[in-house]
Amino acid sequence: xxxxRTYLAVFLAIAMVLMLGGxxxxxxxxxxxxxxQDWVNWGNVLVEFTKKTNITAPxxxxxxxxxxxxxxxxxxxxxxxxxxxxxSFGPQAAAEDVxxxxxxxxxxxxxxxxxxxxxxxxxxHYGSIAILANTEALGGLPVPQSWEELLDPKYKGMIGMLxxxxxxIGYSAVVAVNEAMGGxxxxxxxxxEYFKKLNQNGVVYPMQTxxxxxxxxxxxxxxxxxxxxxxxxxxxxxxxxxxxxxxxxVKIPYVVGVVKNCPDLENAKSLVDFLFSDEGQxxxxxxxxxxxxxxxxxxxxxxxxxxDEDYARVVDVDWAKMSAVQASFNDLWVAxxxxx
Numbered sequence: 626x627x628x629x630r631t632y633l634a635v636f637l638a639i640a641m642v643l644m645l646g647g648x649x650x651x652x653x654x655x656x657x658x659x660x661x662q663d664w665v666n667w668g669n670v671l672v673e674f675t676k677k678t679n680i681t682a683p684x685x686x687x688x689x690x691x692x693x694x695x696x697x698x699x700x701x702x703x704x705x706x707x708x709x710x711x712x713s714f715g716p717q718a719a720a721e722d723v724x725x726x727x728x729x730x731x732x733x734x735x736x737x738x739x740x741x742x743x744x745x746x747x748x749x750h751y752g753s754i755a756i757l758a759n760t761e762a763l764g765g766l767p768v769p770q771s772w773e774e775l776l777d778p779k780y781k782g783m784i785g786m787l788x789x790x791x792x793x794i795g796y797s798a799v800v801a802v803n804e805a806m807g808g809x810x811x812x813x814x815x816x817x818e819y820f821k822k823l824n825q826n827g828v829v830y831p832m833q834t835x836x837x838x839x840x841x842x843x844x845x846x847x848x849x850x851x852x853x854x855x856x857x858x859x860x861x862x863x864x865x866x867x868x869x870x871x872x873x874x875v876k877i878p879y880v881v882g883v884v885k886n887c888p889d890l891e892n893a894k895s896l897v898d899f900l901f902s903d904e905g906q907x908x909x910x911x912x913x914x915x916x917x918x919x920x921x922x923x924x925x926x927x928x929x930x931x932x933d934e935d936y937a938r939v940v941d942v943d944w945a946k947m948s949a950v951q952a953s954f955n956d957l958w959v960a961x962x963x964x965x
Contacts (some may be wrong), residue, residue, distance in 0.1 A: 656894035661685070661834060665750065665852055665879075666912025667709075673908060674899045679894050688833065689714045690791035696884060700841065706885045711793020712739070712878040715746040716948040725885040728893055731901035735917055738944060739878055746882035749900050750914040753876055753939045754801040756796070756853035756868040760778035762842030769846065770782045771871040772802055774857055781826045784845035788830040790955040790963075795830070797877040798848045799954070800947060805872035810946045814819040820962045830964065839865070848878055853885055854915035855962035869935040874939055879914075911964045 662668035662684040671682040687695065696708060700723055710718060710884045718724050719741055726744035742749035756775070758768045763783070769775050775784060783838045789795035803809070803816035820828075829844065836853045838844040847853075854867035881900060884891045899905045906921035913929060916922055930936070959965075 629885050634777065635905070645651055651752045652889050653679060653891065655889060655896050656685075656704060657682060657683065657896070658685050658695060658705045659687045660709055663751075663836070663856070664834060664912075665856075665914045666908055670900070670905060670908045670909070673904065674896060677899065677904075678895055680895060681895060686833070688791060689793040689802050689879075691832075693718055693721070693723075696720050696773050702884075703884050704886050706887040707881060707883055707896055709749075709879060709881050710746070711797065712748060712880050712944045713796060713948040713951055714793060715741065715880045715882065716945055717951070718882060723885055724882040725887075727883045727897060729894075729901050731918060739821055739884075739917065740880070746880040747901075748878040748917050750906075750909045750916045751876050751878040752850040753800050753869060753936065754874045755835075755849065755851040755854060756870055757847045757849050757851075757857075758866045758868065758891075759839055759842050759845045759864055760866055761864040762845035768866045768868060769852055770868055773872070774803055775846070775848075776819075776822050780824065780846060784823065784826055784846040784848070785829045785831060785835055785838070785846070786848040788832050791832055791933060792956055793879070794850050796947075796951060796954070797875060799958070800942060801870075801873070801875040804875055804940060804942065805870065810943060810950050817957065824962065824964055828964070839863075847878050851931070852913035859913075859929055865930060869931060869938055871938070873940060875937045876939055878944065882921050890923040920951045935951075 660667040660671065674682055692708050693708060693714050696705065696718065708718070724745040728744040732744060732747055734742065735747050756769055760768060766779055769780065773879060786798055787795035789799045799816050802819050803813055806815035806819055808815035823826050826857065829868070833851060835844055835847060836857055839847040840857050840861060851867050854865050857863040858865040881897055883890070883897060887893050903921060906916035906918045910922045910926045
C-alpha cells in the first residue's frame with residue numbers, strides 16, 4: 626500500500642508540473658516535413674543544426690503535396706514545427722491557414738516575389754528543371770539535349786518524372802515544358818499535348834523522389850531538378866549527366882515556413898534562423914542548389930554547375946499565379962494526361 630501511495634504521489638506531481646508549466650518548457654526536438662536526408666544536403670544541414678543548438682532534428686521523406694496534406698489533416702493538433710515546400714505550395718499552405726508568420730533576420734533581403742509579405746513562408750534556395758541521364762543505362766544512346774528529343778521512340782521505357790499533381794518538381798517540370806512550348810499559366814494546352822506524346826514512350830510518374838532509381842539505372846532518364854543530378858554525379862560518382870533543355874526551362878524555388886500552433890515554436894524559429902544564416906546557406910550550396918543569399922555560392926561550388934550560358938535559358942514565372950492555377954491544372958492532368 627505504501628508503495629502504491631508513493632507511485633500515486635509521483636504521478637500526481639508529474640501531472641501537476643505538466644499542467645502548470647510543462648507545456649511551456651522548451652524541448653530538444655524540432656519536427657520538420659519534407660526534409661529527405663539525401664535531398665539538397667538536408668542531412669548535413671540538420672546534423673550541423675543539432676551540433677550547434679543541441680536540438681534534435683529528424684529528417685522526413687514526404688514531398689510537398691504529402692506535407693501539405695498532412696498539415697491540413699493535423700491542423701487541430703499539429704505534429705510538425707517547420708515545413709519545406711516547393712514555392713507553388715506556399716500560397717496554398719497560407720490559404721489553408723496552416724502556417725504562422727515569422728520574419729527571420731534575412732527576411733527583408735529576399736525578393737518580394739519569393740516570400741509572403743507577412744512572413745508565412747520565404748524562399749531558402751532554388752534549382753532548375755533539367756534532364757538527368759544515366760549514361761551507362763542508356764546503353765550507347767546519346768544523352769537527350771532537348772524536350773523534343775525525349776519524344777524519340779528510342780527512349781521508350783526509359784523516362785520518369787515525379788507525379789505533377791503531388792510533387793513540386795513534377796509540377797514545375799510541366800510548367801517548364803509548357804513555357805518552352807509557347808504555353809502560359811493561363812494555357813497548359815502545349816504541355817498537355819506534349820505529355821500525351823511523351824506517354825507513348827512509357828513514362829513513369831513516381832510519387833517519391835526517384836534519384837536512387839536513376840543512379841541504379843532503373844530509370845535511365847529522369848526529368849527532375851539539376852541539383853539532384855549534380856549530387857549523384859559528384860557525391861556518389863554516378864554516371865550522370867545534367868542537361869538544361871535547348872528549348873528552355875524554369876527555376877524551382879523552395880520555401881520554408883513555421884507551422885501554425887506548432888508543438889515547439891522556439892525550436893522552429895531557431896531552425897529557420899539557421900537555414901538563412903551564412904552557415905546554413907553555405908551548406909545548402911554544397912547540395913548544389915543556389916542559395917537565396919547568393920554570397921553563399923562560392924566559386925569552388927559554382928564550378929560544379931553547368932556554364933552560365935546554359936542557365937540563361939532558365940526563366941522565372943509568376944510564382945503566385947503558378948500556385949493559384951495548380952488545382953485546375955491537377956484536374957486537367959488527371960482528365961487528359963494521367964496514365965493511372
